Amino acid sequence: MWIQETRIGFNDHTLCEVALPIALGEDGAYSTGLNCANVYVLSERADGTLETTEIPLPELTHLTLREQAGELLADFSEQGQLVYARCIWDPQGQEN
Numbered sequence: 001m002w003i004q005e006t007r008i009g010f011n012d013h014t015l016c017e018v019a020l021p022i023a024l025g026e027d028g029a030y031s032t033g034l035n036c037a038n039v040y041v042l043s044e045r046a047d048g049t050l051e052t053t054e055i056p057l058p059e060l061t062h063l064t065l066r067e068q069a070g071e072l073l074a075d076f077s078e079q080g081q082l083v084y085a086r087c088i089w090d091p092q093g094q095e096n
Helices: none
Strands: 007-010 016-020 029-044 051-054 060-067 073-076 079-087
Touching: 016 060
Parallel strands: none
Antiparallel strands: 007 016, 016 029, 029 051, 029 060, 060 073, 073 079
C-alpha cells in the first residue's frame, strides 16, 4: 500500500482518490470517502506514455486510518465488511 496526500494505492491495481487530504487528527485517526478503480495497463505508446483502462469499484466507498504502535491500520468498508491491511505512513508520498 502507498499513501499520498490525495490518493492511495494497493493490491497492485487499485487506486483511490480521497475526499479529504490525508492527515491524522490529534486522536491519531483519519476518515474519508473514497472514489476507487482498478487500473490496468493495456500497452505502452511509442512516446513512452501508457494506455490504461479503469474499472470503477463502487463498493469501495470509505477509509478509516488509525495509528497503532507506530503503524497505521487501514479499515476499508466493502459491502458491510471490514478488511484490515497494515501500511506504512509516508508523508512524503513515496511508495512503501
